[in-house]
Amino acid sequence: MKRLGKLVVVGVGLIGGSFALALREAGGVERVVGVGRSKETLEQARRLGIIDEAAFDFECAREADMVMLAMPVGQTRAVLARLAPHLGPATVVTDAGSTKADVVTAAREVLGSALERFVPGHPVAGTEHSGPDAAFAELFEGRRVIITPLAETAPPALAKVRAAWEACGAQVQELPPQMHDQVLALVSHLPHLLAFALVDQVARHEQRERLFAYAAGGFRDFTRIASSHPEMWRDICLANRAAVLAELARYQEHLGELQRALEAADGACLEAVFTRAREARNRWLEERDRGTDGKRSE
Amino acid sequence: MKRLGKLVVVGVGLIGGSFALALREAGGVERVVGVGRSKETLEQARRLGIIDEAAFDFECAREADMVMLAMPVGQTRAVLARLAPHLGPATVVTDAGSTKADVVTAAREVLGSALERFVPGHPVAGTEHSGPDAAFAELFEGRRVIITPLAETAPPALAKVRAAWEACGAQVQELPPQMHDQVLALVSHLPHLLAFALVDQVARHEQRERLFAYAAGGFRDFTRIASSHPEMWRDICLANRAAVLAELARYQEHLGELQRALEAADGACLEAVFTRAREARNRWLEERDRGTDGKRSE
Numbered sequence: 001m002k003r004l005g006k007l008v009v010v011g012v013g014l015i016g017g018s019f020a021l022a023l024r025e026a027g028g029v030e031r032v033v034g035v036g037r038s039k040e041t042l043e044q045a046r047r048l049g050i051i052d053e054a055a056f057d058f059e060c061a062r063e064a065d066m067v068m069l070a071m072p073v074g075q076t077r078a079v080l081a082r083l084a085p086h087l088g089p090a091t092v093v094t095d096a097g098s099t100k101a102d103v104v105t106a107a108r109e110v111l112g113s114a115l116e117r118f119v120p121g122h123p124v125a126g127t128e129h130s131g132p133d134a135a136f137a138e139l140f141e142g143r144r145v146i147i148t149p150l151a152e153t154a155p156p157a158l159a160k161v162r163a164a165w166e167a168c169g170a171q172v173q174e175l176p177p178q179m180h181d182q183v184l185a186l187v188s189h190l191p192h193l194l195a196f197a198l199v200d201q202v203a204r205h206e207q208r209e210r211l212f213a214y215a216a217g218g219f220r221d222f223t224r225i226a227s228s229h230p231e232m233w234r235d236i237c238l239a240n241r242a243a244v245l246a247e248l249a250r251y252q253e254h255l256g257e258l259q260r261a262l263e264a265a266d267g268a269c270l271e272a273v274f275t276r277a278r279e280a281r282n283r284w285l286e287e288r289d290r291g292t293d294g295k296r297s298e
Numbered sequence: 299m300k301r302l303g304k305l306v307v308v309g310v311g312l313i314g315g316s317f318a319l320a321l322r323e324a325g326g327v328e329r330v331v332g333v334g335r336s337k338e339t340l341e342q343a344r345r346l347g348i349i350d351e352a353a354f355d356f357e358c359a360r361e362a363d364m365v366m367l368a369m370p371v372g373q374t375r376a377v378l379a380r381l382a383p384h385l386g387p388a389t390v391v392t393d394a395g396s397t398k399a400d401v402v403t404a405a406r407e408v409l410g411s412a413l414e415r416f417v418p419g420h421p422v423a424g425t426e427h428s429g430p431d432a433a434f435a436e437l438f439e440g441r442r443v444i445i446t447p448l449a450e451t452a453p454p455a456l457a458k459v460r461a462a463w464e465a466c467g468a469q470v471q472e473l474p475p476q477m478h479d480q481v482l483a484l485v486s487h488l489p490h491l492l493a494f495a496l497v498d499q500v501a502r503h504e505q506r507e508r509l510f511a512y513a514a515g516g517f518r519d520f521t522r523i524a525s526s527h528p529e530m531w532r533d534i535c536l537a538n539r540a541a542v543l544a545e546l547a548r549y550q551e552h553l554g555e556l557q558r559a560l561e562a563a564d565g566a567c568l569e570a571v572f573t574r575a576r577e578a579r580n581r582w583l584e585e586r587d588r589g590t591d592g593k594r595s596e
Contacts, residue, residue, distance in 0.1 A: 074565075124514045144512065179508075186500060187513040191520040194492055196575040197552050201545075202484060203578035210477075212582045214442065215485040216422045220583075221519040222489040227579050230572035234565050241560045247499075248557055252550065254495050259546055262539045267372075267532050274528035277494040280501035281524050284510045 001163035004029040004065040008055075010079055012036055012045035013229075014126060015096045016070025017135025020050045022168035025137045033060045036071075045132040058086040066164065069095035074235030077106035087114045092157045094119045094164075098184060098232075099239040100148045100177035107150075116154040119161040120177065122146045122184075123170060128227035141169035148177040185243035190251060192233055193244065195226040299461035302327040302363040306353075308377055310334055310343035311527075312424060313394045314368030315433025318348045320466035323435045331358045334369075343430040356384040364390045364462065371395035372533030375404035385412045390455045392417045392462075396482060396530075397537040398446045398475035406448075414452040417459040418475065420444045420482075421468060426525035439467035446475040483541035488549060490531055491542065493524040 007023065009016040012034040023029045034051035035058065036042045042054035053060075061067050061083055069079060076097060087093065093114065097103045100120050107118045125143035127134060145165045149158055162172045175183070202211050237244055261269040305321065307314040310332040321327040332349035333356065334340045340352035351358075359365050359381055367377060374395060385391065391412065395401045398418050405416045423441035425432060443463045447456055460470045473481070500509050535542055559567040 124512055126514075126516070143514070146512070183505070183509055183512050186503065187509050187517050191496060191517055193556060194496065194553075195520060196572045197549065197556060198489060198492065199575035199579045200571050201549055201552055203574055205484065207481070208578075211481055211485050212578075212585075214422055214444070214481050215582065216424075216441070218424070218523045219485050219489055221522045222493060223575075223579055224519045225516045226572075226575045227583075228572075228576070230569050230576055233572050234569040237560060237568055238563055238565055241563065245557065245560050248553065248560070251495065251499055252553060252557075254499055255492075255546065255550060255553075258491060258495060259543065259550075262535060262543050262546070265536055265539065267536055270535055271528050271532040273498050274494045274524075274526075274531050276501055277497035277521075277524045278526070278528055280506075280510075281497045281521055284513065285518075285525075287510075 001026075001028050001167045002160075003027065004164070006031045006033065006060075006064045008033045008035060008058075008061050008064045008067040009051065010035045010067065010069045010083075011071030012042060012050055012132050012135075013070065014130050014134040014139070015123060016068060017045060017048070017050045017132045018137065018139035019068055019070065019096065019123075019164075019168060021135055021137040022140055023164060024049075026167040028164060028167040033064070035060065041132060048132050048135070050132055050135060058083045061086040061091060062088045064088065064091050066160065067091060067093045069093070069097070072229070072232045072235040073097035073099055073103065073239050074231075076103050077110060080106055081110040084111055084114060087117075090117075092117045092119060092160050094121050094161045096121060096123055097239075098122055098188070098236045100146075100180045102239040104148065104150060104177045115150070116152045117157045118150070119153055119157050120148045120150070121161060121165070122148075122180065123165070124184075124188075125170075126228075128224050130229040130232070138169070140165065143170050145170040145172045146180055147172055147174050148180050149174060181240050182243050185240055186247045189236055189240055189244045190247045192225050192228060193237065193248065194251075195223045196233070199223050199226040299324075299326055299465045300458075301325065302462070304329045304331065304358075304362045306331045306333060306356075306359050306362045306365040307349065308333045308365065308367045308381075309369030310340060310348055310430050310433075311368065312428050312432040312437070313421060314366060315343060315346070315348045315430045316435065316437035317366055317368065317394065317421075317462075317466060319433055319435040320438055321462060322347075324465040326462060326465040331362070333358065339430060346430050346433070348430055348433060356381045359384040359389060360386045362386065362389050364392065364458065367391070367393035367395070370527070370530045370533040371397055371401065371537050372529075374401050375408060378404055379408040382409055382412060385415075388415075390415045390417060390458050392419050392459045394419060394421055395537075396420055396486070396534045398444075398478045400537040402446065402448060402475045413448070414450045415455045416448070417451055417455050418446045418448070419459060419463070420446075420478065421463070422482075422486075423468075424526075426522050428527040428530070436467070438463065441468050443468040443470050444478055445470055445472050446478050447472060479538045480541050483538055484545045487534055487538055487542045488545045490523050490526060491535065491546065492549075493521045494531070497521050497524040
């Protein structure tokens with residue numbers, strides 16, 4: 001990739017911080033400016049070598065080659081609106097939000113002529129940790145990044161964002177924004193909701209101490225994503241709530257079927273569901289490992 | 299512990315196999331006989347050094363110091379009934395079933411005078427893999443084993459089973475059988491049901507290939523337990539279905555609350571649930587790591 005002169009990262013946590021670190025490590029950027037709400041967080045990011053400089057407004061965007069938005073997705077419209085007047089004529093704007101239709105709508109409403117240099121994206125990677133100290137340069141290696149370009153998106157802007165992600169080690173793929181949101185609703189957003197709900201059920205239980213005492217590895221892994229950032233996940237659920245509600249309704253129907261099977265002591269039905277799920281999951285893991293030459297064995 | 303002369307393991311898969319391997323490694327047993335339904339599985343266990351000898355009936359129990367039942371829990375009553383006439387006067391019987399009230403009921407009904415040498419147990423450990431080749435000697439290191447003794451249980455029998463588990467590296471604790479089942483329903487059985495249901499929802503979806511293609515690490519960990527043994531989990535759900543149904547009903551109510559919050563775009567409610575869950579989970583992890591001196595950092 002052509003080395004970026006100046007990158008502005010809005011939100012220097014797990015995703016924004018890892019993007020900056022990965023690009024730096026690949027020699028893909030000269031100077032990184034971090035923008036954020038909290039002085040402490042920006043100072044922490046500077047100490048960790050994620051950013052060179054902190055800023056609290058968007059003046060810094062004027063000479064930027066790229067602006068990466070990596071704050072909770074609910075702030076996207078407000079940030080784009082504040083950012084728009086400061087964008088230089090060649091500045092490309094991209095984001096890392098976990099939902100895309102809402103981001104695209106906001107961009108259309110507030111970016112004006114800069115819309116053609118806006119490239120909506122979503123790295124399908126992360127951990128349950130958040131903040132600058134959770135960031136690491138290898139986060140995107142071998143992971144997918146979904147770009148949801150608009151009809152208006154200028155090919156050079158798209159190429160620049162694609163090249164940056166590839167420099168981070170990611171595999172870039174394109175999807176329409178609506179389809180992105182439908183897919184992620186079921187394989188990411190719903191599981192987060194389910195995990196939060198289960199941990200909360202234990203936490204609200206009168207026997208919670210005993211319950212946690214006997215929770216083991218299965219519970220730990222099932223609920224790992226319930227340690228994720230609450231504000232970020234609130235925003236994702238709200239931004240994609242139509243699709244999340246549709247999948248949640250299907251899931252509740254599905255649980256209703258299992259409930260009736262349990263009530264009827266219908267072992268054959270339970271075993272059929274469990275077997276189908278196990279086979280599908282094991283097949284997925286095999287294909288996944290094959291697709292990445294076993295690189296993603298974690 | 300006093301070395302066992304002869305151990306009979308019924309079901310030489312992940313749990314039974316690991317128990318035999320761990321006891322052998324600790325020098326806690328002289329000779330292990332495996333009993334099972336499948337000649338191939340028993341032969342595999344012999345090749346893997348799990349058992350010394352295979353058997354297809356319970357004649358072998360007569361001179362055994364201990365019989366460990368580690369087959370799917372739905373077979374417990376039938377196995378105990380077949381085993382009872384062959385038990386020697388000093389043979390201690392224990393089990394590793396994930397449910398305990400049903401096992402205790404079955405034991406009371408079929409064991410007769412041998413009931414005082416029956417020690418119901420449950421190692422709270424496992425992986426999503428099954429079969430003899432999934433077994434390993436370290437499985438129980440630092441893990442909890444719950445014993446649910448009966449009023450009739452003879453103290454020497456209890457001591458023998460406790461010593462065997464401690465030789466495997468486990469921490470032994472006692473709970474009444476009903477309480478065991480209630481606790482495990484929420485922190486183990488319900489999560490398995492939920493994970494199976496989610497994977498099945500993806501597998502039944504018309505877009506399943508695209509969905510699996512974009513499923514990432516969060517989905518992988520959330521659904522790890524959906525790769526578990528279907529027959530085993532059918533039996534567990536059936537054996538503990540009253541408690542599982544009760545927790546499932548509460549969970550569905552809880553999901554209903556989240557659904558209404560989503561419909562109303564009530565971000566504050568969502569964030570409150572997510573925050574409570576995250577804090578509870580992180581506190582649990584901290585206490586868990588402290589409790590085991592960081593030994594269980596996996």
